[in-house]
Amino acid sequence: MVIENVLPPFSEWIRGAALSWLFVVACLTIGALVLGGFVLIVRYGPVAGTRYAVRAFFGCISDLAFMSPRRVWALSKLAVKESIRRRVVAVFAVFILILLFAGWFLDVGSSDPAKLYLSFVITATTYLVLLLALFLSAFSLPADIRNRTIQTVVTKPVRASEIVLGRIVGFTIVGTVLLVIMSAVSYVFVIRGLAHTHEVVMESLKPVGTAPPGQPRPRAGYTDSAQGHRHKVYIDSSGMGHVDSEFGHWHEIEARQGGEGYVLGGPEGMLLARVPVYGKLRFRDNKGSDVDKGINVGDEWFYRSFIQGGSPAAAIWTFPNVREGKFPEELPVEMSIEVFRTYKGEIEKGVIGSLSVRNPRTGLIAEVDVFESKDFVPILINIPRKITKFSSADVIASKRETPEGVEYSPPQNMLDRRLADRKEFDLFKDFVADGELAIWLRCLEPSQYFGAGQPDLWLHAADARFTTNFVKGYFGIWLQMVLVIGFGVMFSTFLSGPVAMLATVGAMVGGFFSDFLTRLSQGTVLGGGPFESIIRLVRQENMLTELEPGLRTTAAKMADVVAEGGLRVIAAILPPFTNFNYADWVAYGFDISWDPWIWVPTVRALAFLIPVFVAGFFFLKTREVAQ
Amino acid sequence: MNPQRSFVRKIVYLVALVGLLLVLSWLGQPSTGDAGGERGEEGISGLLRVPNLADLRNRYHLSETQLGEIDPAGSTIKLATLGLRGVAANVLWEKANNYKMKKDWTNLSATLQQITRLEPHFVSVWRFQAWNLSYNVSTEFDDYRERYRWVIKGIDFLREGIRRNEREPMLVWDVGWYLSHKIGVADEVKQFRRLLKEDDETFQRWGDFRPAEERDNWLVGKDWFARAEELVDKGADLRKTTPTVFFSHRPMSQMNYCEALEKDGIFEERARYAWNRAGKEWFEFGARHFMTADGKRPFHLNDVERFDGDAAKDVATLEAIEPGLRDKIRKQRYDSLTAAERKAYDAPPQKRSGREWELAYQVQEKLKVTHEQLARAIKGQKARDAALKLAREATDFERKATEIRTYRNIVNFEYWRRRAQFEQSPEALAARKYVYEGAQAMSAGDLLKAREMYEKGFAQWRLLFDRKDFPELKNDEALGQDLMEIVYQYRRVLDKSDKPFPKDFPLNDLLQLHEKAYKDRQGIK
Secondary structure (H helix, E strand, C coil): CCCCCCCCCCCHHHHHHHHHHHHHHHHHHHHHHHEEEEEEEEHHHHHHHHEEEEEEEHHHHHHHCCCCHHHHHHHHHHHHHHHHHCCCCHHHHHHHHHCCCHHCCCCCCCCCCHEEEEHHHHHHHHHHHHHHHHHHHHHHHHHHHCCCHHHHHHHCCCCHHHHHHHHHHHHHHHHHHHHHHHHHHHHHHHHHHCCCCCCEEEHHHHHHHCCCCCCCEEEEEEEECCCCCCCCCCEEECCCCEEEECCEEEEEECCCCCCCCCEEEEEECCCCCEEEECCCCEEEECCEEEEEECECCCCCCCCCCCECCCCEEEEEEECCCCCCCCCEEEEEECCCCCEEECCCCCCCCCEEEEEECCCCCCCCCCCCEEECCCCCCCEEEEEEEEEECEEEEECCCCEEEEEEEEEEEECHHHCCHHHHHCCCCHHHHHHHCCCCEEEEEEEEECCCEEEEEEHHHEEHHHHHHHHHHHHHHHHHHHHEEEEEEEEEEEEHCCCCHHHHHHHHHHHHEEEHHHHHHHHHHCCCCCCCCHHHHHHHHCCCCCCCCCCCCCHHHHHHHHHHHHHHHHHHHHHHHHCCCHHCHHHHHHHECCCCCCCHHHHHHHHHHHHHHHHHHHHHHHHHHHCCCCC | CHHHHHHHHHHHHHHHHHHHHHHHHHHHHCCCCCCCCCCCHHHHHHCCCCCHHHHHHHHHCCCHHHHHHHHCHHHHHHHHCCHHHHHHHHHHHHHHHHHHHHHCHHHHHHHHHHHHHCCCCCCCHHHHHHHHHHHHHHHHHHHHHHHHHHHHHHHHHHHHHHHHHHCCCHHHHHHHHHHHHHHHHHCHHHHHHHHHHCHHHHHHHHCCCCCCCCCCCHHHHHHHHHHHHHHCCCCCCCCCHHHHHHHHHHHHHHHHHHHHHHCCCHHHHHHHHHHHHHHHEEEHHHHHECCCCCCCCCEEEHHHCCCCCCCHHHHHHHHHHHHHHHHHHHHHHHHHCCCHHHCCCCCCHHHCHHHHHHHHHHHHHHHCCCCHHHHHCCCHHHHHHHHHHHHHHHHHHHHHHHHHHHHHHHHHHHHHHHHHHHHHHHHHHHHEEEEEEEEHHHHCCCCCHHHHHHHHHHHHHHHHHCCCCCCCCCHHHHHHHHHHHHHHHHHHHHHHCCCCCCCCCCCHHHHHHHHHHHHHCCCCC
């Protein structure tokens, strides 16, 4: 699975994030106060304006501080009733319709049906729930204000903050209930959609290999075709069967009771939640020096770096906290690497690579596995606790070139080569130093390359429950929904319904494309900023060639600088919705860990919601003041 | 605004609405099954019988049902985009590019399906993305079996496009191309051809129940080229594709099949039959009716020899009217040359300076006596008239032959015709077989057998070149280079056996003709 933005652990992240948030909130608060005060002074004069400003400021503080949970709850119930009256169940009906006809849209011949189904249900649910949240939140308050039904609320001793919070909570409750139902239906849809089995084609079973005397020869054949694929079947001399993995799954096989033939169970290995432990990746170049990045083989995507085969080059992952308790018997290493050939070589064989373990402190390294690579398919290598089979063992120092000279780790004079003169090693005693273990990946064939990104090799710590992971995936949708509700209610406090809806859509689109907006604001997107792009579009020029120098180009570039500043602000204040999307985790079968993948986005969502709520309350309060 | 003005305005709007509705209802009438105006009615009736939209749709085969199978999912998605179909397709296309960049093949595949559901009749989308799958995405995989699977995915994608656009010959042609060339000319050609032959599931999915032995990629591709030709013969538009290139691929697939058979070590009767069939199909291709690029003149690729013959006959008759007249005129012109011109023209080519080359070329043009010039020089009005007629005819035949040769060169027509002819001869079949066995022996390390087989092969080639029915064969450059490759394989066998290259090598004349070009090409000193 690709993880382009790796999150640090929550405890590491929170410090810096909290400080930045406080700083931004403080700036926004001061800015709002200054602007608000200026507007009031201009409108009512310096004395009255200042008085109103001070009164409004302290009124806001007391409104926020003295909110009544009981009143908030009452208003939430009102919001729920209103939503039900507005037939929100229709969304659920649309969802069911989509699922019923999903077969028309889904590619049944896909090589990874689990991924496709899971991506589909999560994406469909996301769009529907966000649409629901959008319409509920954007139109509610404006409709009340237009119909004057808000009077029945504001005439009671209710604070503006309670009105805003009550609506947010109420719509969240409605959305949550629908989301729970949709997640249950999606789960059933996925399970049923993927369920299938095969029959072994008995005529296809042919003898292969040899057998001990007196025993039948093993046989190989295949199953019938179902859902666009079939499996290879092997039956050994003892009659035990094995089904090859195909399309990301296999089936258990057993002999039919009281009859000839074999029975296959349902698909296995499709719906997973592997608990990965990721390490930190660095590279070793073909001269043996440590570098941060490997070679670029010409790929337009820089996610993976490559190492040269048949050379000292290696990709090195360093794992912290590798403890015996976590991996008592063996160390399961999984990797999904990319292969780049500069010549075809032996077409029917994969490029050979090796995996080594190294002690970061002593430099002891042992090559524990030599494998044939398969790109885009996870390879599992179990490194046993007692390492007796290894191709080579040595003691080497890693070296890094610095401005001061070459640094060795461990220092050359501390290398003890006798450590490698053994026939057996203990994984933890010999290779793990203070919980730290380094795993080296090398390509053994000259002129061929292996490519890897940091998340491409991981320790398969455990298997979590798929159902729990599925629920966590929907939690991401819930976070997005709450954000949309927050923005929708906030915009609806001072805009009409349709305009609030458009504004919320704008915030959503900006949020979904926040990566692009950030890159645009940094000027790293090909084709330049907005004004330069307009020139290129009108003149039908491509994105790579420089514009003709002149007044027009200079003016456009200057305007772009200003626009980029604005975009930077917008990108910063809009929530990055893609960061709350766990579809890939669930689809690729990786457990969404609480730390940091749940805690960090949750706190991030809260960090956006609090200012949005305060802004909404302030705008609603200002309307009262204005009236 | 006073009430009267408001009332008048409403009446005006009403009249405009009614007028527009009338026009719309007339345009949107159901088809009469007859494109009006062609019935030749006169007066108002004729004017009113101008084809409406439904008639035009029928005439140009534009309705959804006439384009191909209707896809309910696609229609649903199109409706759901509320008029923003183009925008949605653009967004999805960007997403597909992004998935391809990030090597997310599952999502790429799914997104392409969605794009084609939105734009099912945009042929370029099908062709572009099918190419993307079979040629670009497939190469991203290291495992040859995965590469093969993605080539087949691209073909399946095209087949889906064909179902939606049944009258598009280029989609059908593309399937033929992918099956024949993507599989047959890949680095993994051995593996791909084997996988295709074993791919029961794919053939079942295609509704193609031929036995495994007949699943040669060239033959399967050829069938698709034939289907594409059928569509064009029924009136489908080739758009910008050159017709000679389009129609050449079916017989070329047969030729490539013959070569593939021999590479697989199949000779004798099966290969002979295949080459024979290739020759027949090439002749049929040559007999096909084409139009010149300007669309004004029809031609057949086979006609060159006929026009050459007719031209030669006319020229012979023309020259017989006054024998030796052409040489006389040429001599007169030569005598009128300046000294410099004569010097340049008479100098041996390798000794000419740059200026002399120019002059010599100009003199050559001056000394050319066209048929018309010859005819005009003939004495006697009656004879001159007859001569002029012959001259014009001969010139016309020569022009036609030259024009057709240009088209022939596009598809290397003469080479493949000659190849099909001589490859089916017993000498060629035997030569190929011996060379194949020699190469096999060389790979197995049996140098003695390798040498023996190569030498037997060269003896057969000698017999072939000595045949009176292939007089120009040894001058054929492509065959010459092919043979040089075999000679150099033989040289490697001799080197490994420490034997010298024989002085009485049976193909020494071929070496003189082609070895230099081969060495230059291979960079051998």
